[in-house]
Amino acid sequence: MKTWDPSIDLDRSSHVPLPLQLAHALARDIRAGRLRPGQVLPSSRQLARVLGVHRNTVVAAMDELKAQGWVESARASHLAVAAELPASSAPAGGRHADAIGFSLPARRLASRGFEAAPRGVLDFTGGLPDPRLLPASVLARAYRRALKKGGSAVLGFSDPAGHPRLRAAIAAMLRTRRGLDVAERDVLITRGSQLAHHLIGLALFERGDVVAVESPGYPSTREGFALVGARLAPVPVDRHGLDVEALARLLDRRRVRAVSVTPLVQDPTTATLSAARRLQLLDLARRHRMAVLEADYDYEFQFDGAAVQPLAASDHAGVVVYVGTLTKALGAGLRLGFVVAPSRLRDRMLEARAVVDRQGDAALELAVAELLEDGELLRHAWRARREFQRRRDVLVAALRRRLHDVVELDVPRGGLALWVRAPGVDVDAWAARALAGGVRFFTGRHYQPSGRPLRALRLGFAHLDAAELERAVEVLARTVLG
Amino acid sequence: MKTWDPSIDLDRSSHVPLPLQLAHALARDIRAGRLRPGQVLPSSRQLARVLGVHRNTVVAAMDELKAQGWVESARASHLAVAAELPASSAPAGGRHADAIGFSLPARRLASRGFEAAPRGVLDFTGGLPDPRLLPASVLARAYRRALKKGGSAVLGFSDPAGHPRLRAAIAAMLRTRRGLDVAERDVLITRGSQLAHHLIGLALFERGDVVAVESPGYPSTREGFALVGARLAPVPVDRHGLDVEALARLLDRRRVRAVSVTPLVQDPTTATLSAARRLQLLDLARRHRMAVLEADYDYEFQFDGAAVQPLAASDHAGVVVYVGTLTKALGAGLRLGFVVAPSRLRDRMLEARAVVDRQGDAALELAVAELLEDGELLRHAWRARREFQRRRDVLVAALRRRLHDVVELDVPRGGLALWVRAPGVDVDAWAARALAGGVRFFTGRHYQPSGRPLRALRLGFAHLDAAELERAVEVLARTVLG
Secondary structure (H helix, E strand, O other): OOOOOOOOOOOOOOOOOHHHHHHHHHHHHHHOOOOOOOOEOOOHHHHHHHHOOOHHHHHHHHHHHHHOOOEEEOOOOOEEEOOOOOOOOOOOOOOOOOOOOOOOOOOOOOOOOOOOOOOOOEEOOOOOOOHHHOOHHHHHHHHHHHHHHHOHHHHOOOOOOOOHHHHHHHHHHHHHHHOOOOOHHHEEEEOHHHHHHHHHHHHHOOOOOEEEEEEOOOHHHHHHHHHOOOEEEEEEEEOOEEOHHHHHHHHHHOOOOEEEEOOOOOOOOOOOOOHHHHHHHHHHHHHHOOEEEEEEOOHHHEOOOOOOOOHHHHOOOOOEEEEEEOHHHHOOOOOOEEEEOOHHHHHHHHHHHHHHOOOOOHHHHHHHHHHHHOOHHHHHHHHHHHHHHHHHHHHHHHHHHHHOOOOEEOOOOEOOEEEEEOOOOOHHHHHHHHHHOOEEOEEHHHHOOOOOOOOEEEEEOOOOOHHHHHHHHHHHHHHOOO | OOOOOOOOOOOOOOOOOHHHHHHHHHHHHHHOOOOOOOOEOOOHHHHHHHHOOOHHHHHHHHHHHHHOOOEEEOOOOOEEEOOOOOOOOOOOOOOOOOOOOOOOOOOOOOOOOOOOOOOOOEEOOOOOOOHHHOOHHHHHHHHHHHHHHHOHHHHOOOOOOOOHHHHHHHHHHHHHHHOOOOOHHHEEEEOHHHHHHHHHHHHHOOOOOEEEEEEOOOHHHHHHHHHOOOEEEEEEEEOOEEOHHHHHHHHHHOOOOEEEEOOOOOOOOOOOOOHHHHHHHHHHHHHHOOEEEEEEOOHHHEOOOOOOOOHHHHOOOOOEEEEEEOHHHHOOOOOOEEEEOOHHHHHHHHHHHHHHOOOOOHHHHHHHHHHHHOOHHHHHHHHHHHHHHHHHHHHHHHHHHHHOOOOEEOOOOEOOEEEEEOOOOOHHHHHHHHHHOOEEOEEHHHHOOOOOOOOEEEEEOOOOOHHHHHHHHHHHHHHOOO
């Protein structure tokens, strides 16, 4: 073996410090066999001279290599390559980020969705509130107080079911405003309703279990169930919500572990499940011992008439698992959801949570509990509701004025989106033209379990102001014909 | 059918508002068939008189029932029970929180763990930092700035891979301090390393895949893999870390999708994986196309000598998936972890994340990015490290002074826990006596995939100050003999 040639290229413009570069280069030479086990290395002084670096750089590199076991002390102050290194055939050179050295199952897990819209695009996707309306300073103050007063209870490990103050505040809200007979211990806090559904899926479904889902319906819910091994059975939705007769026929044929519904304002069609169907659904669930997964994401945004109560308020048989969210009142970025479930399911969900994400953000939970307790959060939601109702009315009027000959719509009783049918239009082509014109929306296809076209658009209006809505409808009108 | 008797018991001391109580009672009577479809109801004035409530209470209750479709307008100003209600046999009466009306698979999902210690107990479980050391006011100010400046970008939907500023700051830290050749796009932010492992499990494992885990090892990691359907293959750990020869023999017999390791400071034994084994492990992985899931949770808390670099820094074949955490620098309650993975796996993890919890807390991510950028977070970690080293030394000295005849220990090169072997002691009985005396710790059994006894204790010391540690060791000494 020839003598080692210590001429190493060091890149002084690199973000990697010189000692690390040098250590990597030496380790590479050891791995590649250019330095053999036991071989004594030149002194740090010699190496520094050859490489044209400060001696401290070499000393730091050698400390690193020693710590990693590549080199060890030899005679006098000299170092040698460690004697017990195995031969290695690993190729030298940095790893490229696209390199993958292991096999990966070939399957797509979910559709991702919700890519941010290009800058300047008026975006109707998602039924989200307007972050510009949130009193960020009020939240920031509450968060500071929570960090300060909460101490170890919010900065250390905490209850995976959520901060007790937030659980109590949500239980109180559910009792007084939504007719649910619940106490603090019945409420499990999650990171938005998405995590709530994931935990339900992990706790409730065994591989191959059938779960009935709305068709059209919210893609992330059903994709989350599929991810944990459930089989999806789509059930049609009409203008009175889920077709419960169709569900009954499904139940005659198959064992169904659960049905996932959005009874208040169906996502995406905005239909409200009729009273007759509510009764029928609860009755079916009870008789078939099927769980009803009720997602009630827009309760605080009912605009017309008295509030419709959740299914959970009429559940005497313990069949309903109730999922709610504060995201619509706070903003999508502050992910706080909650679940009310029979205690045996809740316990399982807590087991799952321990290995999914351990616990929530107790400081944020405590801050929001305070905003709920002093009424600030609901006052904000009500102020926002008035503004959202105005925006909805602006959008409905503009659509009727500019597109009355091509679209049909029912004004929904609540929620932050409109469902607009366009029976004579190729809506997917329309969506492409509208996007080129600066307006984005999802068409019915996005919500179909089958992925087949559906001649409707969903327009989430709450984060656009009146002027933006008028402009967006102008673009829709201009692009409806190819 | 006899005439309806509207004598309803209303509970004025209840937390449920009177109109809701009344609405529920009427709906119950309708469901129970005491009011038949189409039947005209008494006027609100009559009902108010009979029930002894204000007329507005009745009107509000009727609005609620109308909204829910239970009643509809009839002749004059009278209301009638809706005509199209189906008969229902649902029993009346409120649901008990323990009632469950659907079937649940019979299996335990995980062990939960980390129940809070009873008040006043000196707690050695968990290798966690001391929340009392965190500069909460600095974090609170950064959070306020993030909410204020971040606007829609932190309050609305954001990138599920994490805030770009935090990804860039972590990439810079990994390049300059840990020798990883990574850019912003290579880093995926998660809610602590627990969620990182869950997303890896969802993206990487197919049902029945074998994953090699350390034995003893961290329970939540392996339970998380089991939850998503992986089969666990325990591989022994000795004083040089994972027994890579044993892993090689396993690989000769079975296809192994991944091995999960803690090379820097093995959890729980605190052994550092030797340089020879590091090379061997990377080489094995490359040859068998097996992923190496490297959890590097204590990098900033190496006390003695130069820092050992992550396996990922020597990974030229793209076999390592690197998981780190800021939780040890911030506090367990602020859950921020990160993953560096080959891009194809990272894309899959992002698909999974879309349906697990959608995205992280962008405001917190931005706040912490700022603390990383200006060096505040690492300065805090280094201050804390000096304090933790003092605490470790106090604990080691106290154990050697008071328990030298029963325990053996190697002082680890880093990390926030000691692994204390007690070969002649029934440690589980000791743990029970110590808990009665006010000190809690996990024994070796807690970390064993088999659940079998193991004569060792793990003492997480970082969140106890010197006086608390001295007191705790006194209790250990007093309780070691039954």
